[in-house]
Amino acid sequence: MPLPICYLNGDYLPLTEARVSPLDRAFLFGDAVYEVLPVYASRPFRLREHLERLNRSLAGIRMSAPLSHAEWAQLCQQLIVRNSAREAYLYIQVTRGAELGRNHAWPENLRPTLFAYATALEPLSPTVLEQGVCAVTAADTRWSRRDIKSTALLANILLKKLSADAGAFETILLENGDLTEGSSTTVHVVKGGVIRTPPNGHHILPGTTRDVVTELAARLTLPCESGRITETALKDADEIWLAFATRGVLPVTSLDGAPVGTGKPGPLFKRMSTAFADYTRELAGIPAL
Numbered sequence: 001m002p003l004p005i006c007y008l009n010g011d012y013l014p015l016t017e018a019r020v021s022p023l024d025r026a027f028l029f030g031d032a033v034y035e036v037l038p039v040y041a042s043r044p045f046r047l048r049e050h051l052e053r054l055n056r057s058l059a060g061i062r063m064s065a066p067l068s069h070a071e072w073a074q075l076c077q078q079l080i081v082r083n084s085a086r087e088a089y090l091y092i093q094v095t096r097g098a099e100l101g102r103n104h105a106w107p108e109n110l111r112p113t114l115f116a117y118a119t120a121l122e123p124l125s126p127t128v129l130e131q132g133v134c135a136v137t138a139a140d141t142r143w144s145r146r147d148i149k150s151t152a153l154l155a156n157i158l159l160k161k162l163s164a165d166a167g168a169f170e171t172i173l174l175e176n177g178d179l180t181e182g183s184s185t186t187v188h189v190v191k192g193g194v195i196r197t198p199p200n201g202h203h204i205l206p207g208t209t210r211d212v213v214t215e216l217a218a219r220l221t222l223p224c225e226s227g228r229i230t231e232t233a234l235k236d237a238d239e240i241w242l243a244f245a246t247r248g249v250l251p252v253t254s255l256d257g258a259p260v261g262t263g264k265p266g267p268l269f270k271r272m273s274t275a276f277a278d279y280t281r282e283l284a285g286i287p288a289l
């Protein structure tokens with residue numbers, strides 16, 4: 001459930017009262033970028049990394065950063081305090097703004113629209129951690145700049161709906177016989193004790209949780225590599241994990257109706273999941289930036 005107070009263009013107000021112009025380019029063209037970041041113990045997690053990715057997305061659509069990191073941090077803090085948020089996630093969006101009219105090529109003098117709100121993070125059902133989630137595969141039908149975290153998510157939502165229709169949690173995407181990522185997650189594959197994930201580039205979003213997994217694997221002295229993963233390797237995995245900001249890491253135990261490994265969350269997943277939870281607790285009280 002969204003929490004009641006949001007931020008819109010400099011004001012904090014009830015989310016139910018927030019209004020933007022129908023001529024906003026986000027509404028007309030999906031001309032906007034966004035971030036989603038978790039809050040653990042009232043502290044934004046990996047704030048710097050999310051803001052750096054936001055600025056890279058903005059640069060990717062030829063916009064400059066509307067706020068400094070310190071100003072974003074202050075805004076996030078306000079949303080947390082005004083909503084008494086403890087375990088939550090924040091959504092922040094920057095659109096190119098509105099003009100009186102509709103032109104594909106935008107004028108240069110637009111004032112960006114800034115919007116942010118918080119949602120309570122409900123505890124994960126224990127069955128998900130005990131039994132894992134199901135995924136299906138599909139061809140990756142998205143554009144060629146998936147590293148830009150754009151709100152133009154039509155392909156992603158159509159792909160996600162395929163898994164929902166199949167009673168599964170995620171659609172894992174394949175392109176030219178290789179794994180790219182999930183419709184809203186980074187995918188890791190474990191085989192023979194080695195964790196692998198596709199390399200960053202224009203073809204996937206550089207996941208913030210992916211980097212946490214890499215760091216925690218080093219702590220746990222588990223081999224973790226970035227490299228090409230074929231469809232055959234995906235289907236032959238001992239373990240498959242989904243990594244994403246709102247849930248950390250989740251185990252996939254069924255892919256296209258077939259069990260992954262033993263069909264239960266694997267031993268490396270359990271170690272990674274525990275390390276993840278420990279890490280978020282360690283950070284409590286440490287400044288977010």
Ligand SMILES: Cc1ncc(COP(=O)(O)O)c(C=O)c1O
Binds near residue numbers: 181205210243244245
């Ligand atoms: C397409 C896509 N890939 C990967 C991710 C994971 O990124 P992060 O770990 O920063 O949430 C997301 C998150 O929403 C996503 O939408």
